[in-house]
Amino acid sequence: MADQKLVLDAKGVYYRQLNERIRDAVTGGVREIELNNVNGQRYIFTGLKGELSLKINGVPGQDMAAFMNGPSIRVEGNAQDGVANTMDDGKVVVNGIAGDVLGYGMRGGRLYIRGDVGYRVGIHMKAYKEKSPVIVIGGKAGDFLGEYMAGGSIILLGMFSDKPYAPICGRSLGTGMHGGVIYVRGPVPDTQLGPHLTSEPVDETDKARIREMVTDFALELGLDAQHILAESFFKVKPFSHRPYGNMYVPC
Amino acid sequence: MKAPHRYHDFEKDISGCGVFGVIARDRELIPGDMPIKAMCTMHDRGNGLGGGFAAYGIYPDLADYWCFHLMCDDQVGLERAEEVLKHFFEIKEAQPIPTRRTPVVTNPPVLWRFFLKVKDARPKWKERDEKDYIVSVVMHINQNVPGAFVASSGKNMGAFKGVGFPEDMADFYRLDEYKAYIWTGHNRFPTNTPGWWGGAHPFTLLDWSIVHNGEISSYGINRRYLCEHDYLCTLMTDTEVVAYLLDMLVRRHKLSLRMASWVFSPPFWDDVARMPKEQQDAFKALRMVYGSACLNGPFAILVTAGDFMMGLNDRVKLRPLVVAEEGKRVYMSSEESSIREVSGTLDKVWAPKAGEPVIATLEN
Numbered sequence: 205m206a207d208q209k210l211v212l213d214a215k216g217v218y219y220r221q222l223n224e225r226i227r228d229a230v231t232g233g234v235r236e237i238e239l240n241n242v243n244g245q246r247y248i249f250t251g252l253k254g255e256l257s258l259k260i261n262g263v264p265g266q267d268m269a270a271f272m273n274g275p276s277i278r279v280e281g282n283a284q285d286g287v288a289n290t291m292d293d294g295k296v297v298v299n300g301i302a303g304d305v306l307g308y309g310m311r312g313g314r315l316y317i318r319g320d321v322g323y324r325v326g327i328h329m330k331a332y333k334e335k336s337p338v339i340v341i342g343g344k345a346g347d348f349l350g351e352y353m354a355g356g357s358i359i360l361l362g363m364f365s366d367k368p369y370a371p372i373c374g375r376s377l378g379t380g381m382h383g384g385v386i387y388v389r390g391p392v393p394d395t396q397l398g399p400h401l402t403s404e405p406v407d408e409t410d411k412a413r414i415r416e417m418v419t420d421f422a423l424e425l426g427l428d429a430q431h432i433l434a435e436s437f438f439k440v441k442p443f444s445h446r447p448y449g450n451m452y453v454p455c
Numbered sequence: 456m457k458a459p460h461r462y463h464d465f466e467k468d469i470s471g472c473g474v475f476g477v478i479a480r481d482r483e484l485i486p487g488d489m490p491i492k493a494m495c496t497m498h499d500r501g502n503g504l505g506g507g508f509a510a511y512g513i514y515p516d517l518a519d520y521w522c523f524h525l526m527c528d529d530q531v532g533l534e535r536a537e538e539v540l541k542h543f544f545e546i547k548e549a550q551p552i553p554t555r556r557t558p559v560v561t562n563p564p565v566l567w568r569f570f571l572k573v574k575d576a577r578p579k580w581k582e583r584d585e586k587d588y589i590v591s592v593v594m595h596i597n598q599n600v601p602g603a604f605v606a607s608s609g610k611n612m613g614a615f616k617g618v619g620f621p622e623d624m625a626d627f628y629r630l631d632e633y634k635a636y637i638w639t640g641h642n643r644f645p646t647n648t649p650g651w652w653g654g655a656h657p658f659t660l661l662d663w664s665i666v667h668n669g670e671i672s673s674y675g676i677n678r679r680y681l682c683e684h685d686y687l688c689t690l691m692t693d694t695e696v697v698a699y700l701l702d703m704l705v706r707r708h709k710l711s712l713r714m715a716s717w718v719f720s721p722p723f724w725d726d727v728a729r730m731p732k733e734q735q736d737a738f739k740a741l742r743m744v745y746g747s748a749c750l751n752g753p754f755a756i757l758v759t760a761g762d763f764m765m766g767l768n769d770r771v772k773l774r775p776l777v778v779a780e781e782g783k784r785v786y787m788s789s790e791e792s793s794i795r796e797v798s799g800t801l802d803k804v805w806a807p808k809a810g811e812p813v814i815a816t817l818e819n
Binding site: 219244246282285303320346347367374375 | 496497499723725726729771772775777790791792793795796803804805806808809
């Protein structure tokens with residue numbers, strides 16, 4: 205079975221059975237999986253490790269790629285809530301829109317969404333040593349993007365959106381963030397930012413980072429990176445580091 | 456104190472409630488199989504302690520009569536309720552609600568439906584309009600008739616609900632035999648109120664019905680406020696207040712659905728401060744008059760009456776809601792997958808903004 209590609213029809217298969225079949229195949233040495241007719245099954249690729257690749261045709265259910273550590277997933281369709289919850293490493297590409305609380309507490313790896321995303325994306329994201337998670341959103345975002353963010357990067361493009369009249373992000377962007385950075389393509393109205401936050405133009409170091417992330421995002425989704433990079437970017441970063449550092453153990 | 460051994464190692468309950476709704480804007484009748492199948496996709500959002508459906512257009516031959524679905528503890532409760540109905544109405548028809556014996560639905564209440572006409576010579580509440588009269592009778596039965604509850608009280612519509620998964624309830628109530636132009640469904644995961652037959656969703660009054668994912672933390676204040684306006688909460692579930700508040704705000708006080716949504720999910724004060732003066736004054740007035748009708752806590756609700764379906768979130772969107780269009784049909788659901796399960800190619804799929812209602816009305 206090793207080195208073979210596994211193709212499964214997920215139509216009508218309950219999430220437990222589907223995940224059991226995936227896990228059995230991975231244990232048996234399969235490294236490449238394609239799932240057809242996925243519709244709402246939860247926890248796909250949750251906690252899986254190593255060099256695995258998965259293509260999903262359909263709409264995966266809640267908490268896809270939660271705690272995942274290494275594999276790459278491509279979704280040809282929309283995704284629901286909780287994608288990449290506490291993900292450690294790997295790459296998730298969604299060629300569509302996605303729901304709420306994506307990348308919650310994400311600790312590493314990359315999450316690319318082509319279109320709009322819901323509320324509370326990238327909240328509690330964190331970075332440690334060489335691990336620094338990245339979320340790139342091609343469309344627009346709801347409220348509380350990057351709330352309580354402690355590390356990593358979020359890039360918000362606002363370009364591939366079904367909501368032409370909406371602002372690029374909802375209210376309370378980056379509320380309570382104390383680490384990491386949020387890059388936004390074009391200016392962000394101050395009223396959309398969380399308390400005490402401001403946005404500022406990016407510098408050369410930022411530009412290099414943005415270029416690297418956007419180029420990869422565009423490559424994965426067949427988009428024109430030059431066109432995306434043609435607009436100026438602004439960044440939102442924390443106004444304080446470890447705001448509660450003195451609360452319990454005063455120095 | 457030391458934590459118990461392996462305290463973290465338990466089978467986690469992964470539920471949250473699930474809602475689904477569909478409206479055929481051209482009144483095309485949709486067989487019950489469709490909403491049942493959609494709810495099955497979200498089976499794991501509930502835990503078997505509540506499931507239910509509301510359906511509109513199911514009693515076309517008796518569409519001019521008020522249809523009361525009654526849930527009674529026993530035959531005695533039903534007899535007491537029937538006496539009350541006879542007192543207030545002329546009974547056109549009365550029959551048991553058709554059910555099917557199923558192994559999973561144990562100990563169901565006595566379920567009966569009555570098609571009613573208001574008596575020309577009313578024994579009480581003579582000065583009230585017909586709908587207020589119906590509301591008064593429903594409140595009277597739920598409050599004063601032991602062992603009897605009115606599960607729905609509209610025209611050409613009905614609520615079918617109880618303890619079980621939605622698919623169990625659908626099987627039990629034989630919903631595959633009904634056709635409706637609006638369906639809503641609910642899968643319950645009761646958190647802080649009991650899982651009992653009356654407490655399952657939808658909650659209804661007149662033609663209103665509500666299914667809800669979340670919790671109404673303001674239940675206490677909403678309930679007391681409703682009590683001042685002669686709406687009595689007897690069903691021990693927070694969602695009940697939404698049905699009665701809508702009746703009060705929209706039917707009695709003539710607020711539009713959009714205005715009622717601003718009462719439920721008001722804009723933030725800092726957003727209000729940026730509005731033109733006249734709008735600021737309007738929002739302040741709305742808050743001053745209807746502050747006690749504001750819904751606090753997380754919610755995604757689907758509201759239906761005979762001619763529309765509305766989806767609404769709390770103002771910070773603490774529960775998911777997805778809307779999709781396919782030709783003349785509009786779907787609203789907790790999960791996109793449930794819509795995909797029962798539709799063809801969707802014209803449009805989107806997640807509405809927090810606090811902004813999506814209202815789909817019938818054509819014409």
